[in-house]
Amino acid sequence: MGVLDGKVAVVTGSGRGIGRGIAMLYAAEGAKVIVNDPGVAVDGSGHDEGPAAQVANEIKAAGGEASPNFDSVAEFSGGENMVKQAVDTYGRIDILVNVAGILRDRMVFNMSHQEWDDVIAVHLKGHFNTIKPASVLMRQQRFGRIINFSSSSGLIGNTGQVNYGAAKAGIAGLTRGIARDLGRYGITVNAISPGAATRMTATVPDAARDLRAQAGVSGAASAAPVQESKFARRDPDDVAPMAGYLASDDAWNINGQVFYVNGGRVGLTNHPVPQDGVFKPGLWTMAELDDAVHNVMLKNKNNPAPPRDDMEIAGRDVAAKPLA
């Protein structure tokens, strides 16, 4: 007996990496799984039915129930097809896990609109494309679990990933928003910000991380909120248990949260609530704000990518001078 006995799940991007681990664990816990993966390259190009078919076969060989799906989440019809396949094959959909993603990394000043659009389409719109049709059915049956995938690239920030960071932070916002749309109907919506070594993270050369760190650019080498440790094992299969728990009946009242999962490190991220505020019963002046920003709001915060000391920066040497 498993904690997901009788449940039907759709797991996008489950032909490889983190998604695969979740599909395998869900099946082992008794869920019937739609294994979605169009088998594209990390940049979204190509098509290969092998990965999804193989995972579905592995599940069946282990005595579980699974059906492969090769649609793209970037298409609205693709999301509908996955949900429809769950209903047609297994009679319902209880759990939706949105893992599918691609990378088109580039510094913003060199990024093409195509690179922006493609990443937003798969990650952010891809979440909408599956969530919309699934939420209709989940609301009717007064039960559902939606588990989305965010990233520290968006929550904390990273170089060369403005498209991915926008999409992944957007997914966290979407999660918080629709948790409030759906909670009343017995549905929970949460997100996981994973840390794992997969073919996606392998695209960032260690040399590039080191260079950025030397230049004082934060995020690249410190995406994890605390230092890497023996607990952060980076095995993609380590993400699955938390996704399994959030899908279980026991997690019925956990809603609208973003969890960090990396190996044996499981954390809850805070919401970006206001802090270190100042108040004036009227309009602020530039000089007052200069004082408030530097001495109150940013007292313990630094520039994540400061300009070099030898660069001429307007304002750097006159910070104390009143403006008006």
Place this chain on the structure above:
Amino acid sequence: MATPLEGRTILVTGAGRGIGSEVAKLAGSLGANVIVNDPGVNVDGTGHDDGPAATIAKEITDAGGNAAANFDTVATEAGGENMIKQAVDAYGRIDGVIHVAGILRDRMIFNMTEEEWDDVIAVHLTGYFNVAKPASVLMRQQRHGRIVGFSSGSGLRGNTGQGNYAAAKAGIAGATRCLARDLGRYGVTANAIAPGAATRMTATVPDASRELRAQAGIEGAVRRTSAVSELREPKYVAPMTVYLMTDQAWDVNGKVFNVSGGQVSVSHEVESYREIHKPDRWTIDELRDLVPSVLLAGLRNPAPPPDDLDIPGRATA
């Protein structure tokens, strides 16, 4: 009045009305050359009217400032490029980009159409890229620049009926954090403002529906009330936004500020603030014990199911 923005050229999108118009006027009064962008659409993005941008540009020039109106949409690549090109053609450079433009297509997620999703993402989130991308090329070359995106409490903390808007607005905060890391080394800063103000956008949410949601126990629906709640005019958002354009703000980078009335604060940076550790893979059984008691202690479901709804797992919790 002192003119700390003398010689700077700043683009303000959505500057024909509301917060954008106040930002544009303040920037103009502090000496900046302002590109006043606004296609004059309705709150839902329909229609077109050159009037609002033209009016604000005229107000700035009538007051002795420098401004030019632009009527392009920020939702297209060409629109964003035109705005930056107009700044360079008219004033020789672009120093600041402030992306205020936005529309609303509110709908509960289970009723939201693909078009309602696409339109909101296009104006807010892709609109941000459409202006930040061409601006960043020039700002990097001149080793100076300021980018400000507009986020929202709806995305940072959550709200009902705004899945599209919440995704876009949280996405803008995420994009800002990445822009800051791509551009900080070149003397360019990127920050975001999450504003609170009474404008025609917030007027679209009836007070009655806010109250209904609050009665149902859904968080985020009700406007927070405090001693400062009467200071809802959009002009209060302008000073902090414009401050980020000044030379003095050269080291303010990658932050999300909340501005409402006379209240200004910085958003807590996201971190994993409660953790459990194990030098091995967790089991679902272990997580069942530890997640509610350690990670979620004291936190509540922002939209809990009604007590009379049959919820698997509730009775055994």
